[in-house]
Amino acid sequence: MIQEDAVLLCEDAALATLRELLHEAEFGSLNCIALRVYCSDGSWKDLVLGGIEKEQAKARAHLRGSIE
16 A cells, blocks of 8 residues: 555665665654565565654554555
8 A cells, every 4th residue: 555645766766865864863853763674585674763662652553554
């Protein structure tokens, strides 16, 4: 399921976006991020980075609820 606000990027644009997110995290404008990483073997991992425990739980729930 692709949400209306989903962004599909080519590899170069995806790497640039990840670099931008890292920069924002380093300088404090990014508080919490949730990502689903798909592996070539068909498996996936959910990652929740930053924020406090309550923010992480909300981000994880949003990710799992909106994608699964």
